Amino acid sequence: MGIIFLDEIDKIAGREGKSGADVSREGVQRDLLPIVEGATVNTKIGPVKTDHILFIAAGAFHMTKPSDLIPELQGRFPIRVELEKLSREDFEKILTAPRSSLTRQYEALLLTDGIQLEFSSDGIREIARIAYDMNEKHENIGARRLNTILERLLEEVSFEGPDLTQKKVKIDGKYVTDRLQDVIQNKDLSQYIL
Template identity: 50%
Template sequence: MSNISHCNRDLGLLWWQGESPVPEARVDYEAFRQLYRDGALDNRKIQLDIPDGRSRLPLEIGGASGFGVNELVFRMEKFLKSQRMERMEITIADAKPILREIEMEKRLNLDQITKDAIMLAESDGIVFIDEIDKIVTNHETRYGADASSEGVQRDLLPIIEGSVVSTKYGNVNTDHILFICSGAFHSCKPSDMLAELQGRLPIRVELKGLGREDLYRILTEPETNIIRQQQLLMKTEDIHLVFTDDAIEELAKVAAEVNRSVDNIGARRLHTVVERVVEDISFHAPERSGETYTIDKESVQRAVGDFLKKADLSRFVL
């Protein structure tokens, strides 16, 4: 409460110096509190001691590992952060959120929060490992640095099997944590993984590629879809961009065709197609401020015509 007391002391000095609109010589804290709540004192400046956010220690020590070292560094950081204070002269309006945050932190039992978080992670935790195929190498083409991918798999094996993992918050037991792995497996197969790792990932699900309908939904259903992003981007240049429904269907159709004929990169293809359609408008946007552009099916076909031809030819390039 030292920060609050210091703040009250400074406010009291302002009161006794005759700067308060209330004429009483004695500090009437009730009236003073009302002035504070009404914002009448927001422009007054006070000196406030706040934790120095610049005094931080790294959470990890290079080359060191283990519960003891990480926990020691974490507690040292917490201790030093709580001891180092910085005195600043700020207005009461700016001091309010700072003091509110400091007092809220004091009311949090961080040790109990950490304990509950570890317990929830151990009992209900889910770990999703994406692009696991990047550490899997085809047995027929394994050579050189690619052989190190097997070492990464061996490092993951005990964690997925169930072990005690050291973190800066304490030890976490992974026995009951659900691990989900995913990958495209274009240049390898799931069977190329270590046999032990395959045994720890017993349920295998193969997903179908995104089709035309899926790509259309991606273009329309998310709140911040690619179409909406392009419209807001053009709005910064005072250009009103309108996509008709048949234009959006054509965008999805083109993306699906290119994925099928060249390389299936999923929804990422939509970025390429949409950028190709709005490329000319975006390039000349500063010169066309205030105009409205409507993109229909024919506009999409004209913009991506050459793109589709190049996609067809790419299948025959060695």
């Protein structure tokens, strides 16, 4: 018994009216089918029967639909749940609530260079707002947007960290808008930031 989670299953779904790469996508789906249906799979540790394993699949399905999967595979995932897009408040929680949140990871990383980062609540709100707005204006990639925004926001501190004279950096709303102004205003740049 066990559970296997198949993430990004949308990547193997065929696109309507397309060929070429879709042939290999369908091949991957057909190879996956017996495993999901229940088969014995040989692994490094020996044969594993998948009869009593629960398979859960997830995907964004921005460019494809669940119905673009082959019908046999669709039948093996009969329950579909559509999740709501992330709100600004969700982004704020993602940045602060987890014990290993992105903000805490950056604080720990930069502390190795002697830089003490401090994220203020208005800084967190501004980061969340920008991430939300970018997802609204461009492809909605969910919380992954936060990672690239933080990279861009902290690139100067990250690369010049050991040489900085000011060892305490406060990330407030003004700091965020100043550092990300080109991303916020320039549509050409903003479509390339993840």
